[in-house]
Amino acid sequence: xxxxxxxxxxxxxxxxxxxxxxSGLDLVLEDGDFVxxxxxxxxGKSTLLNAIAGVWKPDYGTIxxxxxxxxxxxxxxxxxxxxxxxxxxxxxxxxxxEIAENLAIAxxxxxxxxxxxxxxxxxxxxxxxxxxxxxxxLEDRLSxxxxxLSGGQRQAVTLLMATLNRPKxxxxxxxxxxxxxxxxxxxxxxxxxxxxxxxxxxxxxxHNMHDxxxxxxxxxxxxxxxxxxxVRGEEKKKLTIDMxxxxxxxxxxxxxxxxxxxxxx
Amino acid sequence: xxxxxxxxxxVAEGLIWGLMxxxxxxxxxxxxxxxxxxxxxxxxxxxxxxxxxxxxxxxxLSIIVAFLxxxxxxxxxxxxxxxxxxPSILAGILTQLILYSVNLTILGGRSxxxxxxRNYSLVLNMGNNPMAILAAxxxxxxxxxxxxxxxxxxxxxxxxxxxxxxxxxRAQGVDVSRNKVIGLAISNxxxxxxxxxxxxxxxxxxxxxxxxxxxVGLAAIFIGxxxxxxxxxNFVVSLIGVVGGGIVYYLIYNFVILLGLKTDFLKxxxxxxxxxxxxxxxxxxxxxxxQKPLRMSPVPDEEEKGGEADA
Numbered sequence: 001x002x003x004x005x006x007x008x009x010x011x012x013x014x015x016x017x018x019x020x021x022x023s024g025l026d027l028v029l030e031d032g033d034f035v036x037x038x039x040x041x042x043x044g045k046s047t048l049l050n051a052i053a054g055v056w057k058p059d060y061g062t063i064x065x066x067x068x069x070x071x072x073x074x075x076x077x078x079x080x081x082x083x084x085x086x087x088x089x090x091x092x093x094x095x096x097x098e099i100a101e102n103l104a105i106a107x108x109x110x111x112x113x114x115x116x117x118x119x120x121x122x123x124x125x126x127x128x129x130x131x132x133x134x135x136x137x138l139e140d141r142l143s144x145x146x147x148x149l150s151g152g153q154r155q156a157v158t159l160l161m162a163t164l165n166r167p168k169x170x171x172x173x174x175x176x177x178x179x180x181x182x183x184x185x186x187x188x189x190x191x192x193x194x195x196x197x198x199x200x201x202x203x204x205x206x207h208n209m210h211d212x213x214x215x216x217x218x219x220x221x222x223x224x225x226x227x228x229x230x231v232r233g234e235e236k237k238k239l240t241i242d243m244x245x246x247x248x249x250x251x252x253x254x255x256x257x258x259x260x261x262x263x264x265x
Numbered sequence: 266x267x268x269x270x271x272x273x274x275x276v277a278e279g280l281i282w283g284l285m286x287x288x289x290x291x292x293x294x295x296x297x298x299x300x301x302x303x304x305x306x307x308x309x310x311x312x313x314x315x316x317x318x319x320x321x322x323x324x325x326l327s328i329i330v331a332f333l334x335x336x337x338x339x340x341x342x343x344x345x346x347x348x349x350x351x352p353s354i355l356a357g358i359l360t361q362l363i364l365y366s367v368n369l370t371i372l373g374g375r376s377x378x379x380x381x382x383r384n385y386s387l388v389l390n391m392g393n394n395p396m397a398i399l400a401a402x403x404x405x406x407x408x409x410x411x412x413x414x415x416x417x418x419x420x421x422x423x424x425x426x427x428x429x430x431x432x433x434x435r436a437q438g439v440d441v442s443r444n445k446v447i448g449l450a451i452s453n454x455x456x457x458x459x460x461x462x463x464x465x466x467x468x469x470x471x472x473x474x475x476x477x478x479x480x481v482g483l484a485a486i487f488i489g490x491x492x493x494x495x496x497x498x499n500f501v502v503s504l505i506g507v508v509g510g511g512i513v514y515y516l517i518y519n520f521v522i523l524l525g526l527k528t529d530f531l532k533x534x535x536x537x538x539x540x541x542x543x544x545x546x547x548x549x550x551x552x553x554x555x556q557k558p559l560r561m562s563p564v565p566d567e568e569e570k571g572g573e574a575d576a
Contacts, residue, residue: 053436079438092436094429097422102433105422109438113419145498161437 001201002029002052002169007061008225009047021047022058023225029169029203034195036212037205038244039222045205046087048222049171052203054078066168080110083162083200085155085175092158095147099138099157102146103127106161130160134190152183156190163194170195172204176211188215209241219244223252268523273394275519276512280401281462282481283511286489287408288335288455289482290507295416296448297428301357301479302342305364306335306453308475310460312371315378315470324388328404328461335457336450338364343446368472376472380465387465397466404462408455409504415451416500424448456482480535485510487542514538 007025012018021044029035039045051058054075062071065081086092093102104119104127124142131139134156138149146154155175162170172191176184192215195202206212212219219236221229221244228251231239285307292300310331317327338360345356372378382390388404389397415421426434427444434441456478464470486507493506514535521534 075435076438076440079436082436084436086432086436091430091432094426094433096429097425101422101425104419105426105434105437105439108419113423115415115418115420118417118419118422 001031001033001066002027002203003062003064004028004052005062005064007048007051007063008059009051009056010059013059021225022051022061025061025222025226027220027227029201032199032201033218034200034202034216035204035218035220036216037203037220037222038207038209038212043222044225045222046173047225049084049173049203049205052169053082053084053171081168083165083167083170085158085162085170085172087174087177089151089154089158089178092161093146093154096145098143099131099146099149100124100127100142102157102161103130103164106164109165109167111165130164131157133193134160150183152179152187155179155187159187159191159194163198163200166198166200168201170200170202170204172202174205174207177207191215209244213239213241213244221248221251223248228252268520271519271523272516273398274391275515277389277391277394277397277401277466278463279512279515280398280405280508281459281466281511282515283485283489283508284401284405284408284462285456285459285478286482286485286507286511287405287412287504288452288459289479290486290504291412291452291455292449293483294486294503295425295428296445296452298346298353298445298449299357299479300339300342300449300452301354302338302360302364302449302453303357303456303482304475304478305361305368306338306457306475307460307463307478308368308470308472309334309338309364309371310457311464311470311474312368312378312472313457314461315380315464316371316373318380318385318387318465319378324386324465328388328458331461332454332458335460336454338367338457339449339451339453340446342453343449346449347442347445365472372470372472378470379468380470381468387468389462389466390468391466401462404458405508408458409501409508412451412504413501477532477535480532480539481511481514484535484538484542485514487539488513491542 004025004027007022009022010018010020019042021042025044025048037045037048050056052063054070054073057072062069064070070078070081084092094105100119100123104123107123127142128139131142136153136156138153138157146157149157159175175191176187179187188211191204194200202216204216213236217236218232219229219239220227229247231247285303289300289303292298292303313331313334314324314327317330318324341363342356342360345351345359346353351359380387382392389400391397416425423434423439424444424447426437427439427441427448431441460475463474487510489506489508489510490503492509493502496502518531518534522528526534
């Protein structure tokens with residue numbers, strides 16, 4: 001499904017601020033994998049997702065999606081295969097446009113857009129049903145500007161937009177990190193529902209080890225731009241936070257202390 | 266009394282500038298780009314229309330050609346910005362300078378071309394203000410309907426989202442660069458169209474016309490939206506508001522002239538109107554907002570639309 005080989009990326013190369021974010025990362029995802037990604041600050045988690053999304057070109061390495069080499073494909077073309085939800089709730093939706101208009105744009109992701117009415121009456125009915133599944137009362141607010149919604153509501157709408165047109169791969173970049181705990185739990189619940197109902201292949205970054213263990217069928221831990229722990233299937237079901245910490249120390253060769261503040265239990 | 270006599274003329278010219286402001290609205294408000302090429306493209310519209318009319322082309326056709334010429338100018342700005350990576354504000358200034366030479370060439374090296382209504386059949390002229398107002402209203406209505414239809418199509422919606430949130434747009438497969446070029450083409454096309462009307466209304470095209478047009482457009486937008494957003498914040502009402510803003514601007518302009526202000530100061534007045542409308546919301550936010558009580562749940566700042574990819 002997704003095949004990443006030898007991915008490398010250094011920001012500000014040749015300067016004192018040079019920062020190697022990815023250093024020869026390899027990763028293969030199977031169809032239907034729901035992978036949670038954890039790792040300390042600067043481990044390269046977001047960089048990995050941005051590389052897959054095509055925000056910039058990697059220095060070395062290739063990214064293959066379903067057998068297609070997308071390494072040099074521009075971001076907006078790659079979007080045809082990808083659903084994305086960002087950490088910043090402001091980033092995934094157009095605030096000055098109606099909920100229905102946002103959904104309408106998302107419904108044409110990867111499809112050639114035409115000079116025909118953007119939001120048809122039949123579309124509105126469909127969006128209503130979809131919004132109802134979020135259980136946030138948004139189904140009656142199709143004409144509301146998205147900018148008037150709360151962060152949690154916006155993330156839920158973004159999730160819907162990312163999956164409206166079934167993506168080959170769903171990229172969730174700490175999409176609950178900016179929300180309060182209660183809202184975060186709700187958005188995570190919706191996420192899990194959408195992912196499992198549609199059997200979406202998903203990469204979800206989280207800073208919460210508990211969530212990382214609870215959700216998904218596979219867990220990877222990143223450290224210094226590489227995958228250092230990869231646990232899946234039955235093995236993952238038995239995983240505990242203590243085991244995770246030990247795995248991290250064993251594979252990265254460093255104590256976990258530095259990262260404790262960032263990875264919350 | 267004098268003011269009342271000047272009223273029809275102020276309304277007619279205000280309508281034309283209001284139409285121009287619709288063009289500026291598309292770049293400034295929808296695409297979120299302050300496009301300075303409009304100072305040149307309004308003059309291009311005037312020159313193209315005037316030269317074509319003196320060459321015997323029907324006045325209405327010259328307006329359409331002016332639109333196309335403006336659209337090309339807008340595309341140039343758009344390509345400078347998107348394909349060549351020049352900051353949008355500088356791209357606009359460069360196009361504006363290029364257009365000065367282009368406009369001189371269109372005028373055949375002269376700095377002024379007269380198209381008097383006595384010698385040519387024009388769509389509108391200042392000798393007949395009621396008819397000029399009617400003609401301007403018809404053109405504006407056609408433009409607003411056209412824009413309304415366009416901006417609610419599948420493609421039109423992505424133009425709105427391009428300015429509103431480029432990150433979201435790219436994530437939804439929108440070619441943000443292409444959309445900016447299209448949007449700037451439409452914007453400058455409308456500005457040049459307004460220029461064509463202006464040349465016919467005034468009966469001349471002057472190479473120095475159009476300097477500061479962006480400022481007049483912005484003033485019309487701010488004046489118009491300050492009212493129309495309170496009525497109903499929707500696209501068509503906003504556009505009508507912007508045209509209304511153009512009329513109000515010209516009424517103020519005429520009124521100030523009547524008060525005896527030296528015409529030398531008119532450009533400064535336009536600029537000050539824009540300064541006030543931009544500064545007031547900022548100062549309000551900066552100095553007159555009380556700090557909010559502590560919130561339990563952290564909500565990220567909404568100040569930045571874009572942002573760097575975090576490593």
